[in-house]
Amino acid sequence: EAQVTQNPRYLITVTGKKLTVTCSQNMNHEYMSWYRQDPGLGLRQIYYSMNVEVTDKGDVPEGYKVSRKEKRNFPLILESPSPNQTSLYFCAAGSDEKLFFGSGTQLSVL
Amino acid sequence: GESVGLHLPTLSVQEGDNSIINCAYSNSASDYFIWYKQESGKGPQFIIDIRSNMDKRQGQRVTVLLNKTVKHLSLQIAATQPGDSAVYFCAEIRAYKYIFGTGTRLKVLA
Numbered sequence: 001e002a003q004v005t006q007n008p009r010y011l012i013t014v015t016g017k018k019l020t021v022t023c024s025q026n027m028n029h030e031y032m033s034w035y036r037q038d039p040g041l042g043l044r045q046i047y048y049s050m051n052v053e054v055t056d057k058g059d060v061p062e063g064y065k066v067s068r069k070e071k072r073n074f075p076l077i078l079e080s081p082s083p084n085q086t087s088l089y090f091c092a093a094g095s096d097e098k099l100f101f102g103s104g105t106q107l108s109v110l
Numbered sequence: 111g112e113s114v115g116l117h118l119p120t121l122s123v124q125e126g127d128n129s130i131i132n133c134a135y136s137n138s139a140s141d142y143f144i145w146y147k148q149e150s151g152k153g154p155q156f157i158i159d160i161r162s163n164m165d166k167r168q169g170q171r172v173t174v175l176l177n178k179t180v181k182h183l184s185l186q187i188a189a190t191q192p193g194d195s196a197v198y199f200c201a202e203i204r205a206y207k208y209i210f211g212t213g214t215r216l217k218v219l220a
Contacts, residue, residue: 004153031206033208040212041212042213043210048206090153097142098156099208101146101153104151104153
């Protein structure tokens with residue numbers, strides 16, 4: 001079954017404590033990306049990757065880092081989380097521009 | 111505070127009736143469009159897509175119509191069922207640049 005898997009599903013942390021949200025896909029897609037979803041704003045792209053070792057900023061990259069050392073994994077790193085990064089995060093993967101999403105990670109930064 | 115998400119446009123439809131959800135897109139250069147369904151607490155789920163060289167595409171119980179002249183996209187759901195209750199949003203794509211709408215909440219009345 002084609003899947004995009006994110007972990008953890010829920011995360012509560014405190015300001016400044018580094019965290020990583022993992023994302024993996026089993027579909028061999030070249031393209032992967034991270035989004036955050038906030039009420040009334042729709043999905044906003046944080047970072048994307050067209051292939052291994054190729055990453056680029058999306059619309060709201062500040063405060064985030066990513067890496068793409070292998071095709072299947074695309075972790076999202078928050079080096080020093082702040083309360084304004086409280087949001088619902090989605091990882092997505094796709095080919096030919098058809099995007100498939102993970103189930104989401106609800107992050108709360110206190 | 112009040113969640114802006116509660117103010118999503120809402121379409122209420124009687125079970126068994128047809129639903130039509132609309133989306134106005136912004137970039138006349140967008141050449142690919144996707145409709146997603148997002149149930150509460152879940153990630154966006156791919157429903158149907160259409161390329162700009164088409165004006166209609168049909169799936170199982172769903173039809174997407176594209177009017178490039180007025181930059182309008184619609185999703186038609188036939189014989190709406192309780193399981194169709196969700197937020198539906200469109201995405202416009204060009205060269206892996208995605209722009210997502212904020213969505214319409216579909217409520218199916220028994």
